[in-house]
Amino acid sequence: MIDEIDQNILEALLQDSRVSLKELARRVGLSAPSVAERVRRLEERGVIRGFTIEIDPKALGYQLQAIVRVKPLPGMLHVVQKLIEDTAEFCECDKVTGDDCFVVRLHVRSIDQLDHILDRIADKAQTSTAIVKSQPIKRRPPGIGQRKETPGRVS
Amino acid sequence: MIDEIDQNILEALLQDSRVSLKELARRVGLSAPSVAERVRRLEERGVIRGFTIEIDPKALGYQLQAIVRVKPLPGMLHVVQKLIEDTAEFCECDKVTGDDCFVVRLHVRSIDQLDHILDRIADKAQTSTAIVKSQPIKRRPPGIGQRKETPGRVS
DNA sequence: ATGTTCTGGTCGATCTCGTCGATCATTTTT
């Protein structure tokens, strides 16, 4: 379904989504219209969810990053979720299995601000905060690129 | 340091990083060369870390997402970190404060594969796995856009 | 105050790039 050329296209766009179609075509060894059509179809099929930029939070003054596990008190789930969604500093929120209900990522300017934000949900949920010290892997997509994939166990 | 026009540029590029400079210029009310210069400087200053695409892991066959807390056994920290970095399915890794050392995000094709991957670090670290059920917030940058920011407490 | 410099903008010309229609080759279907 996704051939090698598509993979090359995806990799190139991951590195620089503003690359010209002409250059992209040169890299994957096709003509510009062909590669344009392939990109269009990757979008259409939902493989490419969007073209975007990566912004450095630090450059915007957000010096601190935290990962917080959030366990809403009984009956508070939706209230907590809404509060999280409506607070700009929550930049990622995953609803997960297990004892904790949410795992969220927070970008803040200071410890003070972190404390202040968490105070606001303190009476609605139990939280467990971990400050991010470094990011050995910043963010990468699964399964494309030269890293070899790990096969599933043959069951 | 970052004025309103820059914010508008960032927002527009977040939504579509392939927008033409002409269109971008029209939206923020400047000429094309001006906006080109602003984008160049946002890049130069490191505010824009890169132009990229968002890929849907599901479209590539990665049906499952998990968040795993990893606590390496004594002396195993670097081994564990290297193993994580070298495994394609680990798509995000944060080194954090607290009892757990790493918080990682995994994309896998099946529970089998998840089990297989975690088996490989089972003798080097304690892990605590949470399967992602949904993502109320998929990913957004902090502090730009119309969501109001939460101020830090005045101390 | 006033002249200077620096920053950040516009305009217009030129060159590059994207897109569209026509066409062709290859593979799949019947």
Next chain:
DNA sequence: AAAAATGATCGACGAGATCGACCAGAACAT
């Protein structure tokens, strides 16, 4: 084996990016 569908190329034309020249306003020094 003929036909249809897929996916590519080519060339032309319109749209976009870029570059140099030039201009306005703020900050600064004299």
